[in-house]
Amino acid sequence: MPNILADEKDVRFALFDVLKVQELSKTEAFASFTQDVMEMIIAEALKFAENVLFPLNLKGDKEGARFVDGRVFSTPGTAEAYRALADSGWLTARESEDLGGQGMPNVLNVIADELFLSSNFPLMTTAHVTHDGAKLIELFGTEEQKHLYMEKMYGGQWTGTMVLTESGAGSDLGAIQTKATRRGDGTYTISGSKLFITGGDSDVTENIVHLILARIEGDPPGTKGLSIFIVPKIIVNSDGSLSGVPNDIVCTRIEEKLGLHASPTCQMTFGENNDCIGYLLGKERAGINIMFGLINPSRLGIGAWGTGTASIAYLHALRYAKERIQGGALDNPRNRVAIINHPDIRRILLTMKAYTEGMRVFVYYLSYALDLSRVSSSAEERERWSGTVDLLIPVLKAYCSEKGFEMANLAVQIHGGYGLSAEYPVEQLMRDVRTATIVEGTTGIQGMDLVFRKLPMEGGAVFADFLAAMDDVAGKMAGRAGWQAYIDQFKRTKAGLAEMPAAFSRQTAEGNKAFPYLKANLFLEAFGDVIMGWFLLRSALVAEERLEALCREKGATDAASRDALTAGDMDAVFFQGKILTAKHFIGTMLPVTEGKLASIAWNDLSAWEIVERAFGG
Ligand SMILES: Cc1cc2nc3c(=O)[nH]c(=O)nc-3n(C[C@H](O)[C@H](O)[C@H](O)COP(=O)(O)OP(=O)(O)OC[C@H]3O[C@@H](n4cnc5c(N)ncnc54)[C@H](O)[C@@H]3O)c2cc1C
Structure with missing residues (x-):
């Protein structure tokens, strides 16, 4: 029976026939990624999404993350799935071998994004922010910080978070109020309240490494005055072991929200007792540049999520349309037919197919462009691909997230009243993907980025x-x-x-x-x-x-x-x-x-x- 997450034949067609990404194996950096190897990895990814991630996501929507006595409890099975994800190498797939990775090209990794994020965003968003946090420490951290935090984050022992948003600072991060005060020993005391923090507290791993944007006392207002800090949930000893001493961090509640019920979206207080220790990452006042250094891959990931959701929604709608008998045939109304025989349903289905497949090529193309901006032989080519990535990222992020939601909405429509019932997964897909148009910069912010910075x-x-x-x-x-x-x-x-x-x-x-x-x-x-x-x-x-x-x-x-x-x-x-x-x-x-x-x-x-x-x- 064909899987109901992605049309494998279409994935291969987009990659190998349309974009010819197998050409990457001619470069030194990706020589081992021949078409055969790529096909094997895709098949493995599909199996993992189908057998582990998607079933857990359906369960997670019903059971949700729970907040009990100040602690967050995830859906049973989440920690095991996270471990399996790390053990199968997906957390570090793009990283070099010395970091435990496979040096996978972006264009292959993004297929996992498409499949995994859409099959189980709550789990995968934790994996993404953890990866990105580890990456920032890899790029900007001291050797000690890499040893203490990055290795365990890449290894899947600890999760991470990205802590930016405050009640008065959402799209406008320049308004961040969270303070950092020098303690005199090179560390800082962090104090402030944050909200909407994905995985701010969780029981998935034994420690959480928060990366927090805050303003050092006396630094200028606006984004230029922001610094970034590593703030562990449990203080880490100098040998890398856990001290058992909790940092001064409290999760005060988790949001009751439209979708992503298994993902704890936390309100957090840092330094209520004036004892939240933070360690500067990189230089003072470089926080926004450091944090936004990974914005292109992050936004690409959100576009892949929208695309993957469109794909799952389409395949479910298609299956339903072939099974649901309702109404008569166009040329013989007495002959009761499956709804796929009605012109209006065919119009909707073909529209869904078109967006899904078009967005799929778009997502792969841009990930491929990201690879080519690194490995093309001439500097001119690398620059050209890099320009293409910068130009198209806001389009991909906003367009694929908006259309992902629209396609899930159309899938609900094809299911009629049953589309609203929890018996079918399409209503969950629609609720969950609604977030994609808001996180990593809203659609409005992407439009302005395109017109004022990219054009x-x-x-x-x-x-x-x-x-x-x-x-x-x-x-x-x-x-x-x-x-x-x-x-x-x-x-x-x-x-x-x-x-x-x-x-x-x-x-x-x-x-x-x-x-x-x-x-x-x-x-x-x-x-x-x-x-x-x-x-x-x-x-x-x-x-x-x-x-x-x-x-x-x-x-x-x-x-x-x-x-x-x-x-x-x-x-x-x-x-x-x-x-x-x-x-x-x-x-x-x-x-x-x-x-x-x-x-x-x-x-x-x-x-x-x-x-x-x-x-x-
Ligand atoms: C499920 C979920 C998970 C999240 N996870 C995290 C996380 O892990 N870490 C974290 O730090 N944050 C997280 N967030 C917060 C998220 O990044 C913000 O919600 C987002 O940046 C938008 O900020 P806001 O909600 O304050 O909306 P606002 O910034 O108040 O925007 C409201 C509306 O106004 C528009 N708008 C804002 N400014 C302008 C402008 N200058 N011009 C025109 N229009 C404008 C926006 O496009 C939007 O439509 C999460 C949010 C959700 C829903």
């Missing part, structure tokens, strides 16, 4: 070059039977998108300062749509070429034998599916994107002009 990179050349690279596939598709109208639609939408930065500059120059802020999110969405169109077209081109080769191989030279092949041969069916998925997206979604672009270009500033009282309320 202007190299005077707009990074954006322009990226769009120009898309012409390649349109050129190759031109002249292919049945494609011209689709190619024209794609090119027209892309050309409309390319004009937007000039519109932003023009409006700003004319004094409409709010204009780019008002339009940033729709622009990000339209950009995401065009990227989807591009990846789906690229996939369709490969599918057409493979289908043609298959027809030649099977001697299917006329229309009738081709039709017979695409109705029966599983490879031919797959390729046909790819072709029609691309056509559906370009023919159905991109005209809507043109409408979004028209909306951006239209100089309507009502939302800015309306006085606050006129909103009513």
